[in-house]
Amino acid sequence: MTRLDEHLHDTAEEIRRFAHLIPDHRPVGQPGRRSILAGVALAVLGTLALVAVPLALRAFDTGRDEPPVGESGQTPAADDIEAYLYDKADLIGDLADWVAEADGRSMAAEASAWEGVAGAVYVSATQAAEEHREMVATSLPPQPPFDRYLASIRIIFTDGADEATRSDIARLLWSGSGGRLVRITLLFHETSLRYEIPSADDPAVTTTIIEVQTDGDD
């Protein structure tokens, strides 16, 4: 075994140990599959887009009110997904407005991305969004056995904000999404906060800081 091999093995072992230390954020008290789903964190759809992009996309209204996914959960055509994502730009734009309202200094949120899930449409929606780098994906409606929307949002802010402001932002995002967000990650230049929504039924516990990093990276 070469020194490189040894080094890779050793560092890989460290990564494995680290992974075992990451707590499982699934809500307590919800046994079975539902608890798994309720706690599922969604991958972040990293389509970088200036806030101006979703705001501009708001003007693109196809008039669709329903997502392109049927009761059967069949994956819709790529065109339908694209149209749906453009449609939901309204919601993204609203969120951007709320962010700006909550923290005027952070008006220039650099990156915002939504990712939604709805049965079989999920993968296709991701692929569609990745093909359109300036498109901002949004949440899709739940499919059985989901009883709530699962969505996450990730925003990079250009400057810092105090904790109260950050909390306000998270709450605004949550309420603005109609309670559909289950995870909110706010990236500031020096800190990263993740808010997890433990329950859609209890607005009093809408946001909880579960992770604070001081390096501004992740």
Added chain:
Amino acid sequence: VRNDDGFHGSTQRVGQDDFEHFYLRNRPRLIALAYAVSGSRSGSEDLAHDALEATYRDWDRIRRLDNPAAWVQRIVVNRSVSAYRRRLCELKALVRLRGERHAIAFPEVSGETDWLWNEVRRLPRRQVQVVALTYVEEMSMVEVAEVLGVSKESVNTHLRRARNTLARRIQITNPEERP
């Protein structure tokens, strides 16, 4: 069945309705795999859960596969590469907007590990996947080939190239201290 904790559990071992067991058994290792490829802690959590959720959605089919874990591992390694690239874009955006960039240190792993695996992540996509599966998952070439859906020979080629590149870069970066 590959190892003691049953990460490569067969359909029989996984059981009819034992997704919870599958989840608990696989989650930490999927996070490790995702982190190795993506370099993002929160991102690796999301990637692992995302893959597990996708598994859950199609559990009736996936649990009948010869190797359900390989299916979810493939999802993770594929999406992790994209996640890493997106993360780089975000960091660049921060630099562009702020005009400065504080030194980043990943708190949970040592600086050496962070450094080495950042070098790994600079490799071509397939090489990153092969290295991560080989070292983090401790898979044989045959097992890596199964997860990635390629031949064993292809895995061997990618791994050899990755090692050569890493050895060269490491030597150039710090010939005295790097392996």
